[in-house]
Amino acid sequence: MLDIKLIREQTDLVRQRLTSRNGGDEKFVDEILSLDELRRKLLTEVEQLKAQRNKVSKEIGALMGQKKFDDAEAKKKETREIGDRIVELDQRVAEAEQKLHHTLIALPNLPNESVPAGKSAEDNPFIRSHGEKPDFAFKPKSHVDICEQLKLIDFARAAKLSGSGFLLYTNWGARLERALIQFLLDLHTTDHDYTEVSPPFVVGPQCLEGVGQFPKFKDQYYGLAVGDDQNELGKLYLIPTAETPVANIHREEILAEKQLPIKYCAYSPCFRGEAGAAGVGTRGMIRVHQFDKVELIKIVKPEQGYDELEKMVANAERVLQLLGLHYKVILLCTGDMGFASAKTYDIEVWAPGQGSYLEVSSCSNCEDFQSRRMGMRFKTDAGENKFPHILNGSGTALARLFVALLETHQQPDGSVLIPPALQPYLKTDRIHA
RNA sequence: GGAGAGAUGGCUGAGUGGCCGAAAGCGCAGGUUUGCUAAACCUGUGAAGGAGUAAUCCUUCCGAGGGUUCGAAUCCCUCUCUCUCCGCCA
Numbered sequence: 115m116l117d118i119k120l121i122r123e124q125t126d127l128v129r130q131r132l133t134s135r136n137g138g139d140e141k142f143v144d145e146i147l148s149l150d151e152l153r154r155k156l157l158t159e160v161e162q163l164k165a166q167r168n169k170v171s172k173e174i175g176a177l178m179g180q181k182k183f184d185d186a187e188a189k190k191k192e193t194r195e196i197g198d199r200i201v202e203l204d205q206r207v208a209e210a211e212q213k214l215h216h217t218l219i220a221l222p223n224l225p226n227e228s229v230p231a232g233k234s235a236e237d238n239p240f241i242r243s244h245g246e247k248p249d250f251a252f253k254p255k256s257h258v259d260i261c262e263q264l265k266l267i268d269f270a271r272a273a274k275l276s277g278s279g280f281l282l283y284t285n286w287g288a289r290l291e292r293a294l295i296q297f298l299l300d301l302h303t304t305d306h307d308y309t310e311v312s313p314p315f316v317v318g319p320q321c322l323e324g325v326g327q328f329p330k331f332k333d334q335y336y337g338l339a340v341g342d343d344q345n346e347l348g349k350l351y352l353i354p355t356a357e358t359p360v361a362n363i364h365r366e367e368i369l370a371e372k373q374l375p376i377k378y379c380a381y382s383p384c385f386r387g388e389a390g391a392a393g394v395g396t397r398g399m400i401r402v403h404q405f406d407k408v409e410l411i412k413i414v415k416p417e418q419g420y421d422e423l424e425k426m427v428a429n430a431e432r433v434l435q436l437l438g439l440h441y442k443v444i445l446l447c448t449g450d451m452g453f454a455s456a457k458t459y460d461i462e463v464w465a466p467g468q469g470s471y472l473e474v475s476s477c478s479n480c481e482d483f484q485s486r487r488m489g490m491r492f493k494t495d496a497g498e499n500k501f502p503h504i505l506n507g508s509g510t511a512l513a514r515l516f517v518a519l520l521e522t523h524q525q526p527d528g529s530v531l532i533p534p535a536l537q538p539y540l541k542t543d544r545i546h547a
Numbered sequence: 548g549g550a551g552a553g554a555u556g557g558c559u560g561a562g563u564g565g566c567c568g569a570a571a572g573c574g575c576a577g578g579u580u581u582g583c584u585a586a587a588c589c590u591g592u593g594a595a596g597g598a599g600u601a602a603u604c605c606u607u608c609c610g611a612g613g614g615u616u617c618g619a620a621u622c623c624c625u626c627u628c629u630c631u632c633c634g635c636c637a
Contacts, residue, residue, distance in 0.1 A: 154597095161597085161606045168606090171618040175565030186617085193617040368594095499595085 115218055115486040118150055131224040134231050134448040139221055146217055153210040160203040167196050219323065220330055223483040225448045226420075226457040232447025238460070239447070244431065245440035247464055252526050256467035257517040258398040261287065263528055264547055266520075267399070279388075279403040281513070286545045290519075291406060293539035294512055295381050298408040298433060302509055306429045308379035308410060313359035315382055316350050321362040324488040325506075326454030326480070327354060336385050356382035356409035357506040364413065365488035371495050374502060375414040375422060379509060382407065399513045400472060406512035412505040415492070416482065419503035420457070423479040426507045427459045430475040433510050436535040439518050440464040442471065456481040463514065467521035472514040477507030 121128050125143060132140040170193045177186040230239055261267040266287025272280045283291050302308040316338060322328040327335065335354050339346035353359055360380050369376075384407050399405075410429060414422045427443065434441045446458040455478035462471035482501035485491065491499045523531040529546035537543050 157597085157606085164607090165605055167617075172566070174617055178565070190617040197617070 115483060116221055116224065117482070117486065118146075118214075118218070121146055122150060128224065132221070134225055135222060135451070136233055136449040137222060142217055142221060146214065146221075149210055149214040149217065153207060153214060156203055156207045156210060160200055160207060163196055163200050163203065167193055167200065170196075219487070222453045223326075223456050223480060225451060226479070226481070228420075229451070229457050230445065230447050231449075233449040234447075235450050237447040238444045238450055241443040241445050241459065243440070243442035244435060245438070245464075247440055248466060248522055250466065254466040254521055254524060256398065257465070257520045260467070260520045260524055260528075260530065261399075264530065264545055266290065266545070269398075276403075279401070281399060281402060281404070290540060290545070291512060291516065293536055294515060294519075295406060295408065297536055297539050298509060298512075299379065299381055301433065301436070302379040302408065302410060302429060305432070306377075306379075308377045308429075311360060311363070311378050311380045313353075313356060313363075313380055313382065315353050315359075315385075317353055317359050317362070318350060319348065320365075321358050322351060324362045324365055325358055325484050326452075326487065327358065330453060334387050336387055352385035353382060354386050355384045355407060355506075355508075356380040357411060360409060360411045361413075361484060361504055361506060362488060364490050367490060368499060369413070369490070369492040369502070371415070371492055374492055375412055375418065378411040380409050380411070382409065384511075399517050400468075402513060405514075408509050408512070410477075410505075410507045410509040413485075413490070413502050414505065416500065416503050419479050419481060419505065422503075423457065423459070423477060423505055426505055426509075427461070427475075427477045430461055430477060430507055430509045433515075434461065434463055434474070436533070437515070437519060438533045439515075439522055441474075452476070452478060454478070454480045454483050456483065461510070463518040465514075465518045465521045467524075468517070472518060474510040474514045474518070475508040477505070479503055479505045 116128065121143065125147065129140045129143050132143070170189055174186050174189050174193070177183075177189065230237070232238065258269070262269075264286065265284055268282040268284050272282035275282065299310055303310050319328055322332075322335065336352040337347050338350040338352065359382075360378050363378070364376070383404055385404050386402075388401065388403065410426055412422050412426060431441070431443065441461055441463040444460050444462065446452075446455075446460060451458050458476055458478040460473050461475040461477070463474045465472050481503050484504045485501040490502065490504075492502050493499055519533075520530050523533065525531060525544075527546070529544050532540050532543050532545065534543075
């Protein structure tokens with residue numbers, strides 16, 4: 115959520131930054147300003163009336179104490195009208211506030227000044243890469259073929275259980291998935307100093323709203339009900355990422371400055387409805403309704419937000435380096451960024467069998483956009499309450515990492531070599547048929 | 548799911564319609580004194596939002612939301628959560 119004061123005081127800047135996103139949201143600015151003005155006008159008026167009523171009520175109390183009942187009655191009459199007026203004004207304030215909130219909550223974050231302008235993914239600048247595309251003496255197979263030959267994933271039976279877009283990992287496939295999760299968590303807790311948490315995989319709507327997944331993208335997530343009770347729908351949702359519960363851990367809290375920075379990492383499965391995504395490019399593991407991910411979350415002082423973002427990207431890159439994978443880092447332009455983000459780096463890993471790069475990590479600084487929505491603040495040593503920056507990054511997504519790993523390390527004989535960093539977890543240096 | 552109890556400031560805990568934003572204790576901060584890794588005593592000490600250069604002022608807050616009233620921590624209704632016991636369950 116944007117700071118209403120910023121919209122009020124630097125309207126042109128806000129309008130210009132919203133325009134740079136190409137979402138057409140700048141058209142709401144005028145509406146917001148007039149609602150804000152109305153709200154403040156009504157609030158001033160009603161607060162004055164309340165002050166008056168409080169004063170007279172105290173006087174009535176004093177008169178009753180002195181048994182001057184007639185005087186008290188006279189004052190009661192006078193105050194009753196004020197009360198009616200307060201009720202009416204309170205309603206109008208609430209109405210204005212609701213409308214304002216409704217509009218404000220649907221507005222995306224402003225891109226940071228360092229983010230290049232652009233319309234789409236075409237305009238995302240390349241930042242750096244690591245390693246090279248591997249040479250193969252044979253035509254590298256797709257992970258789908260590798261998985262079928264090595265019996266790592268049973269696509270057909272997964273569909274039988276849950277429909278398309280779900281995976282049944284089997285034998286070494288399941289063990290590889292588990293080894294990767296363990297490897298990632300160990301790396302980030304031990305080497306990168308994140309605190310591991312294991313959150314609920316089901317959350318209330320306030321958490322989705324807090325990170326910016328609601329209300330605009332509501333149709334992308336799985337809603338739950340107990341039994342067939344329709345009244346239950348809307349109370350709980352499957353998480354689309356561990357960001358949803360973990361970023362919300364300190365919602366509605368005022369943290370002490372010395373608690374910051376907070377660094378969490380968490381494994382969770384991620385559930386994505388992805389309505390309308392079926393069709394092209396959905397075969398295999400690249401776009402599925404459920405996948406595993408290890409997520410990184412930071413809550414930091416605003417002045418440290420962007421340094422911490424760079425470090426977070428480096429933490430995610432380290433994963434790919436240790437697994438011997440070629441990747442590139444790109445910066446998302448203003449037109450391609452997510453709703454809540456002020457600046458986002460994507461990490462794309464090379465998948466030889468696909469002949470393309472796959473997004474395995476997205477690291478964003480959402481600045482105070484989410485902390486405002488959640489009411490999460492920290493008290494400075496000077497006693498001032500401020501909104502912290504909240505960062506999130508994949509460290510990394512598993513299904514696509516699994517794909518890149520198999521396709522990169524596949525051998526002419528059909529086996530797959532396991533990189534040294536992963537061997538202690540999988541307890542083998544090779545998977546073969 | 549059934550029965551009961553409860554939710555008050557950083558914590559414990561009083562408060563059943565009017566100087567209650569809230570007693571008392573603990574904690575915390577400052578001070579005095581004795582003098583020694585501490586005690587005693589005194590003073591101060593809730594939060595959020597807003598206006599103002601500031602002193603200061605206003606509004607709101609006793610789990611949440613409604614209601615009654617001139618006035619609600621206190622009375623009424625609804626909801627949520629916590630605890631104990633029972634049932635069911637990985």
